[in-house]
Amino acid sequence: MDFSQFNDAERNHLQRVMEQKQMKDFLKLYSGLVERCFNDCVNDFTSKTLSSKEASRKTLTLDFLEGCIQKCADKFLKHSERVGQRFAEANAEMMGGAK
Amino acid sequence: MSFMGGWNNAANQSVNMQNMAMAEQELEMVSDLFNRIVSSCHQKCIPKTYIEGDLNKGEAVCIDRCVGKFFEVNKSVGTKLQQMSGAGLPM
Numbered sequence: 181m182d183f184s185q186f187n188d189a190e191r192n193h194l195q196r197v198m199e200q201k202q203m204k205d206f207l208k209l210y211s212g213l214v215e216r217c218f219n220d221c222v223n224d225f226t227s228k229t230l231s232s233k234e235a236s237r238k239t240l241t242l243d244f245l246e247g248c249i250q251k252c253a254d255k256f257l258k259h260s261e262r263v264g265q266r267f268a269e270a271n272a273e274m275m276g277g278a279k
Numbered sequence: 280m281s282f283m284g285g286w287n288n289a290a291n292q293s294v295n296m297q298n299m300a301m302a303e304q305e306l307e308m309v310s311d312l313f314n315r316i317v318s319s320c321h322q323k324c325i326p327k328t329y330i331e332g333d334l335n336k337g338e339a340v341c342i343d344r345c346v347g348k349f350f351e352v353n354k355s356v357g358t359k360l361q362q363m364s365g366a367g368l369p370m
Contacts, residue, residue, distance in 0.1 A: 186298065255334065
């Protein structure tokens with residue numbers, strides 16, 4: 181976003197607002213990811229702990245065998261990153277078209 | 280000491296609260312749009328069977344098109360609402 185029309189004090193203010201927002205967004209991402217991957221991956225309650233299919237254990241030999249939760253989180257972050265790229269392009273195009 | 284000059288400058292400058300509210304609202308609007316696109320396109324493009332952690336070709340293409348279409352819908356709904364408010368119809 182373009183904040184060049186604001187003075188230093190106003191830019192400082194917006195900087196603080198954005199930092200607070202980033203913190204809030206991170207917490208939202210965290211809780212959202214937990215909820216999403218829990219709902220998509222965990223459906224079996226015959227045991228108290230996550231199965232190896234649900235979540236991989238940290239082992240030296242089987243690190244490449246990822247559980248559903250690892251894949252879910254990994255995929256969501258990659259999804260979000262790709263949306264971000266396309267979003268930036270589309271947003272720039274929209275702003276350019278408006279002016 | 281241009282940095283100190285800049286800092287002192289900031290301390291003496293007044294903050295226009297109305298402009299700040301507008302900038303914050305715009306920030307909120309853009310980030311809300313982004314979050315809605317992420318959740319809509321995830322729902323439509325990513326199957327719940329997590330076979331791999333990477334996006335496959337089909338998912339990647341789906342996401343690209345999904346974002347494009349969401350923006351188009353956003354634009355056309357915006358145009359429609361603008362026409363309605365221009366015609367003096369209640370919103």
